[in-house]
Amino acid sequence: MPKTKSQVVIKNKRASFEYEFIDTYTAGIVLTGTEIKSIRAGKASLVDSYCYFVGKELFVKNMNISDYWWGSFNKHDPRRDRKLLLNKRELSKLFRATREKGLTIVVTKLFIAENGYAKLNIALARGKREYDKRETIKEKDMRRESDRMARL
Secondary structure, rough: OOOOOOEEEEEEEEEEEEEEEEEEEEEEEOOOHHHHHHHHOEOOOOOOOEEEOOOOEEEOOOEEEEOOOOOOOOOOOOOOOOOEEEEEHHHHHHHHHHOOOOEEEEEEEEOOOOOOOOOEEEEEEOOOOOOHHHHHHHHHHHHHHHHHHOOO
């Protein structure tokens, strides 16, 4: 019996405003039982979350997964660091890239894949400067204005 497509997609909209994405990856995430249930209920936040290395393993920090309402004594810590699952080649590429000045790994999207597992989209990113942010706002306004004119 095929699984139905999940509608759970949690985005980090601020990341695209604050950072310029260089390369993107899809990573699995190690979760406990109450964490995946909270994600399926849509109770997660990616604001201010980022990734860092401990040894040769990649972890995500500051990702908030709220407590599961019906969880009993097996509740999880909402802001604990969670391990990400990538293959060895991707990990080594990200590790080398983060050693460069100005590059970091940010979380862009959390979703439930077709097979039922929670996945994170992460991006190797460089911080935008103030004038880059103004340019982004200007492009959005121009796009919105052209869409509005096209509807008339």
